[in-house]
Amino acid sequence: MKRRFGLTAGLICLSLTACNDDLKIDLEGEQHVRVYQDDLAPACDSSAAISVKTHGKLLIDENIELHCSQKGHDGFAYTESCDSETGSINIFTIHDKDLATAESLGFSRLSSLPDAQFDNQCEYKVISDHRKYALLDQLNSEYAKWQTNQTPSYQFQFNTSFSDCPTFAPTPVVLVTVTDNEVSTVYDTDSETFLSNIDNYMTIDGLFNELELQLKLTPLEAGLHAGEPKVTPDFNELGVPEQYYLNAGSDECDAINYTVSEFLAL
Incomplete structure (x- = not known):
């Protein structure tokens, strides 16, 4: 059972009127609209929620441009029991002309949720x-440079670190081996062991x-690293991204520094 409720602390909305006005953005003569989908997050298990990235990719794959991507709440109150609904939603700002396509993908206008909670300044905070x-x-x-120079088999050292997740255990520096364009092994250089689960490690193409x-989702920041978010990212002479920073800003632990080094063709 769910019921409507007013503004909650921690989610930004300047006024109820502004929250309901999903057409207040008008840039370069194109009116914008906010759309959403339920992220299906069950109580007691936020890790099971559909990510902003997953829902955003549905829109991006249809060539819909996003001007803001964020988590929000549908404005209803829910019973507090594990596996119950939570009201968590993924919200995107798109061009009004793309609304019909978004709706065909299962999205709805945010204005249909009069008490929705979200950051109504998001469009002005992103890059x-x-x-x-x-x-x-x-x-x-x-x-294009990488495609010209790439080899199907290579190695590189790889690390990710999070600038917005101080309690998160540091991720190891790993040596990724790619064989015939597939990740074949991942070696933890700190513990000097091969990892058994390598599903989340990517090739350079990946x-x-x-x-x-992440850029098409329109992040809060994008640049060289967390300390210099406005500096252009680094690539080596082969086109390999050596240092890249992206702060999605839609959830905790999503400001990521990517580091690639010691690239070697095999």
């Missing part, structure tokens, strides 16, 4: 369109795809 397009152009240019998707 500018100019910076996003410039970074996407750089990424495409470097990927890393390019991940960076492109």
Whole structure:
């Protein structure tokens, strides 16, 4: 059973009127609208929620441009018991002309939830369109260079660190081996052991795809690293991304520094 409730602490909304106005953004003559989908997060297990990235990719794959991606709440109150509904939703700001396509993918207008809780300043906090397009152009240019020089088998050292997750255990520096364009082994250089679960490790092509998707989701920050988020990311002479920082800003532990080094063709 769910019921409506007012504003909750921790989720930003300047006023109830502003929250309901999903058409208040009008940039470059194109009106914008906010859409959402339930992330199906069950109480007591937030890890089971559908991520902003997963829902956002549905829109991106249909060439829908996103101007903000964020977590929010549908504005209803829920009983507090494990596995019950939570009201958590994924929210995206898109062009009004893309609304019908978004609805065909299962999204609904956020204005249909009059008490929805979300950051109604999100569109003004993310990186500018100019910076996003410039970074996407750089990424495409470097990927073309990588495609020209790449070999199907190679090794590289890889590490990710989170600038917004101080209690998270540091991830190891690993040596990733790619054989015939597939990750074959991942060696933890700290513990000097091969990892048995390598599902979350990417090839260089996979890393390019991940960076492109995160940029298209329109993050809060994107640059060299957390200390210099406005500096352009680094690539080596082969087009390999050596240092890249992205702060999605939609959840905890999503400001990620990617580091690639010691690339070696096999």
